Amino acid sequence: MPSSRRALLGAGAAGVGLAVAGAVPSLAQANPGRPRPSSNHTPFPPLVDDPAGILALPKGFSYAIVTRTGVTKLDRGQGRTPSDHDGMAVFDAGHGRYTIIQNHECDPGADHGVPHVKGTVYDPSAVDAGGCTVITTDRSGRNLGEFVAISGTVSNCAGGPTPWRTWLTCEETEDRAGDTWEEGDRSGVFLKDHGYVFEVTADGKADPRPIKCLGRYAHEAVAIGDDRTSVYLSEDADGPNGLFYRWTAPRGVKLGPGVLTRLAPNAGTLAAMAIILDDGSVLPDVAYLTSAQLGRPFPVRWVEVPERDAQSKNVREQFADNQVTRGKKFEGVWGTDEGVYVVNSYAWDEGELPTDATPHDGMVWFYHYRNQTIQLVTYFPHQPTAEDGSAAKYGDLTFDGPDNVTVTPWGSLVLAEDGAGASHVLSSFPGGPTYAIARNQLNDSEFCGPTFTADGKVLFVNMQDPGLTLAITGAWEKYLG
Structure with missing residues (x-):
């Protein structure tokens, strides 16, 4: 160069996950009329391991398996x-x-x-x-x-x-x-x-x-x-x-x-x-x-x-x-x-x-x-440690x-990781912090296709391998609104 x-x-x-506050566009809404995120975000709690060994989530959140490949x-x-x-x-x-x-x-x-x-x-x-x-x-x-x-x-x-x-x-x-x-x-x-x-x-x-x-x-x-x-x-x-x-x-x-x-x-x-x-x-x-x-x-x-x-x-x-x-x-x-x-x-x-x-x-x-x-x-x-997963x-x-990226009903972002090592679903605020909101405990497969229901009740996301569609529920508005 x-x-x-x-x-x-x-x-x-x-x-x-660097970002700067105040120098980014206003958080445009997926559904006009719903509240925009404030500048003070409540951090997601630490992820808790899943006894079933599939999906780690914050305390108070839960998931259901909607579809499973071959099953x-x-x-x-x-x-x-x-x-x-x-x-x-x-x-x-x-x-x-x-x-x-x-x-x-x-x-x-x-x-x-x-x-x-x-x-x-x-x-x-x-x-x-x-x-x-x-x-x-x-x-x-x-x-x-x-x-x-x-x-x-x-x-x-x-x-x-x-x-x-x-x-x-x-x-x-x-x-x-x-x-x-x-x-x-x-x-x-x-x-x-x-x-x-x-x-x-x-x-x-x-x-x-x-x-x-x-x-x-x-x-x-x-x-x-x-x-x-x-x-x-x-x-x-x-x-x-x-x-x-x-x-x-x-x-x-x-x-x-x-x-x-x-x-x-x-x-x-x-x-x-x-x-x-x-x-x-x-x-x-x-x-x-x-x-x-x-x-x-x-x-x-x-x-x-x-x-x-x-x-x-x-x-x-x-x-x-x-x-x-x-x-x-x-x-x-x-x-x-x-x-x-x-x-x-x-x-x-x-x-x-x-x-x-x-x-x-x-x-x-x-x-x-x-x-x-x-x-x-x-x-x-x-x-550099990301290259070998360490x-x-x-x-x-x-x-x-x-x-993959989606805009939540409150205007913030949800990102699906496809990187090295553990894969996460992330909550990201343009101009603000990024938090882990889920982790794949089953393997190192990527997450795909995160998408929120318009009413903000359910986040659907895929685990590409072994092929799972997951419905995640919890107090989304507390942390994303």
């Missing part, structure tokens, strides 16, 4: 719950019930892949691969049914809910028609291109058509802009590192149920983010920023993608490094009424960190719609690898 740019950015600082049954004779639970959204179904739409991040040939159900299949050659299921539960976490909503997709990682109560599921892959897949003694050839976003409904009326206007790449997560004319998308990729995108609808188009699916493949404008520095140059990678820049807004320019379906070259490879701002593992995305949060999980791998950049164990950003600026609101400095000896005091 040129010395002039280094001088513009300043030096980093040490600590865990709980699907409706309509469709088999049993698929594996690799990942992103999900929850919607109020009335009468104390909730509807969950859930991703399964499976590659073809998985032991418990999503079964092909007539009318739900995108690519018939992607057997026992990814997809989504729809789950009905109540406030106690009682399983009231689950069925397949889309199948024949690949590696459905995260996605995002829409204001019209559907789910956008994202394929984190760049597989092409004609590519072969192999798993154990099973193999096949893809009949269709993959790496798309699909819209999924909770009513069982599947429409497994890709939303091609949002591009074909290793999609991670997505959020609908507040005016329903824009979509924000993250890319979890390296070699080169991934990008953060904005899609803008054609003039006169407002998004609603099924609109994205019906649009032409070249509809609207897909563009990649470029963070602009004081001298007018483009920040080449987010890893050049450190905790010294917490709360500082940077202008953003959006650079149009030349060929969004990536038929000749991966989308991220279509840009020179001085055109856009890259980041290793652009992950969770969640929209609010003021802007959108986006997460970078970590960057410390040799060969995947830009020259002279600073290793880190996680970043949370906030992009402001109206101002068209982005700012770092939470920063996890790199701890930081786990510090229990619930060290955090790394934030992945």
Whole structure:
């Protein structure tokens, strides 16, 4: 990095989950009209080990297992719950019930892949691969049914809910028609291109058509802009590192149920983010920023993608490094009424960190719609012990690898860890502290898809391996409100 740019950015600082108060956006609400968090947060109590050895929680909190891979049954004779639970959204179904739409991040040939159900299949050659299921539960976490909503997709990682109560599921892959897949003694050839976003409904009326206007790449997560004319998308990729995108609808188009699916493949404008520095140059990678820049807004320019379906070259490879701002593992995305949060999980791998950049164990950003600026609101400095998992000896005091993110009904954040050592669910206040609110006691598998019910009663979260959906209840408002 040129010395002039280094001088513009300043030096980093040490600590865990650093943030600065007063220099961040107001905590935009998931549900306008609910109280915003105060500046004085009641810390979550220490986590208490679970006698069952599954989930450590603060005193007074409890959990129920909603689904379990290979154990709980699907409706309509469709088999049993698929594996690799990942992103999900929850919607109020009335009468104390909730509807969950859930991703399964499976590659073809998985032991418990999503079964092909007539009318739900995108690519018939992607057997026992990814997809989504729809789950009905109540406030106690009682399983009231689950069925397949889309199948024949690949590696459905995260996605995002829409204001019209559907789910956008994202394929984190760049597989092409004609590519072969192999798993154990099973193999096949893809009949269709993959790496798309699909819209999924909770009513069982599947429409497994890709939303091609949002591009074909290793999609991670997505959020609908507040005016329903824009979509924000993250890319979890390296070699080169991934990008953060904005899609803008054609003039006169407002998004609603099924609109994205019906649009032409070249509809609207897909563009990649470029963070602009004081001298007018483009920040080449987010890893050049450190905790010294917490709360500082940077202008953003959006650079149009030349060929969004990536038929000749991966989308991220279509840009020179001085055109856009890259980041290793652009992950969770969640929209609010003021802007959108986006997460970078970590960057410390040799060969995947830009020259002279600073290793880190996680970043949370906030992009402001109206101002068209982005700012770092939470920063996890790199701890070398995180690389080999030895930081786990510090229990619930060290955090790394934030992945999925959600905004709580009170405006604060919940992050799911996918790092080294013990995995946590974290409560994070932009401009304030970060607390552990759950720990995986079963293994070192990541947490995925945290999502709150609109009434603030239940936090649903997934443990990807062995494939558990958990309903966590307790005095949330005391600690998050």
